[in-house]
Amino acid sequence: MIEFQNVSFSYESGTPVLQNLCFSIGAGEAVGLIGANGAGKSTIMKILLGLLPCEGGVTVGGLAVKKQNLGEVRKKLGFVLQNSDNQMFMPTVYEDMMFAPRNYGLSKEEAEARVDRVLSELGLTELKHRYNHKISGGEKRMAAIATILAMEPEAILMDEPSTALDPVNRRTVIRAINGLTMTKLIASHDLDMILDTCDRVILLSHGQVAADGPAGEILRDKALLEANRMELPFCLAGPSPRQ
Amino acid sequence: MNNISAASREFREMDELSAQDSPIHRLHPLVKLLVTLAYIVCVVSFPKYQLSGLAVMVLYPVLVFQLSGIPVRTCFHKLRIVLPLVCAVGLLNPFFDRAPLLYVGGLAVSGGVVSMVTLMLKGVFSLMASFLLIATTSIDALCAALRKLHVPALLVTLLLLTYRYISVMIGEVAVMTDAYRLRAPGQKGIHISVWGSFLGQLLLRSMDRAEELYQSMQLRGFRGEFYYADQPPCTAGAVAYGVVCAALFVLARLYDLPQLLGNLFV
Known part of the structure; x- marks a missing residue:
């Protein structure tokens, strides 16, 4: 579904962010992208979406990520932004959810049916006609996921989906993510959430893959995580020092 | 408030x-x-x-x-x-x-x-x-109407984004003024000595957010046309x-x- 072959990327200053990155993600896989700040997680997502140019080959569903394919590539990928305020730009949740299906040529009736189905699946029907600026952070995050699901993408990319959520909303988001059957690529520092939602983890360090394997294995490897400026997930770390 | x-x-x-x-x-x-x-x-x-x-x-x-x-x-x-x-x-x-x-x-x-x-x-x-x-x-319906009058897509998109960015910018100003006031108790408004850096920061932050907002539109199929705008029949x-x-x-x-x-x- 997603393939990175010798991908390198540097900002204008010349600082390399990604160096000869290679990995592939199969259809239906749930992959967590972890790494310290600046490891290149968000950059990978932006490259996948064609928002940043890079050296090397990137394909999505067999299509190379290049200018002439961007429309098709972006149709296959749904991107949940870290800041839901930037994602939800229409006045109401309903209008936001209608935005992509209508842009992709669905009639109003078809788009509305899809919106209703997604809202019902996520248990968000009561949000449908609410104004985006009047819903809570947790509701907004769920609504942001709903707007992407209304696109019916083949893969969903999420950048820090659990940031700034209270425990209940975080759990709701995790349940929603686990309910999705499409390919998932989740970039996060919340390793507990990665453990709860992903089968496989790609650990990035200095723009390279430091480890790639089953989530349960990598997230239990204390030495590996600490060598890459990370820590064990809280649920595996045992009692805190103050207890 | x-x-x-x-x-x-x-x-x-x-x-x-x-x-x-x-x-x-x-x-x-x-x-x-x-x-x-x-x-x-x-x-x-x-x-x-x-x-x-x-x-x-x-x-x-x-x-x-x-x-x-x-x-x-x-x-x-x-x-x-x-x-x-x-x-x-x-x-x-x-x-x-x-x-x-x-x-x-x-x-x-x-x-x-x-x-x-x-x-x-x-x-x-x-x-x-x-x-x-x-x-x-x-605003979306209005932009769709302007496109029907063959107003260039670029101008209409500018109008739409200006409207959207105003709220983004106001949001950023609110956050920045709150942060300023919390560290400058007793001051009325923003002191003239920091206007330059305040405006510079505001511009940079608004540009970042505006860029992300526009990317979010692009990633959901926006190409300068207003297919999504709900328009009642004429x-x-x-x-x-x-x-x-x-x-x-x-x-x-x-x-x-x-x-x-x-x-x-x-």
């Missing part, structure tokens, strides 16, 4: 007004846009001394206020900053045009006073009509409304209706 946050909330209330349901809200946006343009053109084309003819034009906003259910108070509240500026346009006329034009109960009224009031009314009427258009039509009723309004505007512009009516009785 921070004044800026209040401004942000007030700005977003326009979306809520445009989402209401009324016969005016249900009209096709293109019809509303053309009627508003026709109204403004007719209003501003009145000669400077034709106050009685211009006064009739108040009927259109009054009618739309009634039909749309938009409170008049909301209109004047939201226009409170720009209205005094518009009204100030003709303030100097009475000083330059002192020749008596008419007598009211033996009191001479100069041409300058009449032209000043005419100018003020033109401004107020035009603002009211523009407000009513925005308050009864979503019914025969809507067309009739447009034609009748435009005809009445032209009639009011060509004939001084109050004078004609008065002549019937005098």
Whole structure:
């Protein structure tokens, strides 16, 4: 579904962010992208979406990520932004959810049916006609996921989906993510959430893959995580020092 | 609440007004846009001394206020900053045009006073009509209407994004002013010494957010066209409304209706 072959990327200053990155993600896989700040997680997502140019080959569903394919590539990928305020730009949740299906040529009736189905699946029907600026952070995050699901993408990319959520909303988001059957690529520092939602983890360090394997294995490897400026997930770390 | 946050909330209330349901809200946006343009053109084309003819034009906003259910108070509240500026346009006329034009109960009224009031009314009427258009039509529907008039996609997208970015920018200003005030207790407003860095930061932060917002639109299929904008069908009723309004505007512009009516009785 997603393939990175010798991908390198540097900002204008010349600082390399990604160096000869290679990995592939199969259809239906749930992959967590972890790494310290600046490891290149968000950059990978932006490259996948064609928002940043890079050296090397990137394909999505067999299509190379290049200018002439961007429309098709972006149709296959749904991107949940870290800041839901930037994602939800229409006045109401309903209008936001209608935005992509209508842009992709669905009639109003078809788009509305899809919106209703997604809202019902996520248990968000009561949000449908609410104004985006009047819903809570947790509701907004769920609504942001709903707007992407209304696109019916083949893969969903999420950048820090659990940031700034209270425990209940975080759990709701995790349940929603686990309910999705499409390919998932989740970039996060919340390793507990990665453990709860992903089968496989790609650990990035200095723009390279430091480890790639089953989530349960990598997230239990204390030495590996600490060598890459990370820590064990809280649920595996045992009692805190103050207890 | 921070004044800026209040401004942000007030700005977003326009979306809520445009989402209401009324016969005016249900009209096709293109019809509303053309009627508003026709109204403004007719209003501003009145000669400077034709106050009685211009006064009739108040009927259109009054009618739309009634039909749309938009409170008049909301209109004047939201226009409170720009209205005094518009009204100030003709303030100097009475000083330059002192020749008596008419007598009211033996009191001479100069041409300058009449032209000043005419100018003020033109401004107020035009603002009211523009407000009513925005308050009864979503920005996306309005942009879709502009595209139907073949206004270049680039200009329409600029209009849409400007509208969206205003709320983004107001949001950033609110966050920054809160952060400033919390570390500068007792200060009134933002000290002049930090205006430069404040504005620079605001620009950079707004650009970042605006870029992400635009990317979010692009990633969901936006290509400068407004397929997603909800547009009611352009019914025969809507067309009739447009034609009748435009005809009445032209009639009011060509004939001084109050004078004609008065002549019937005098």
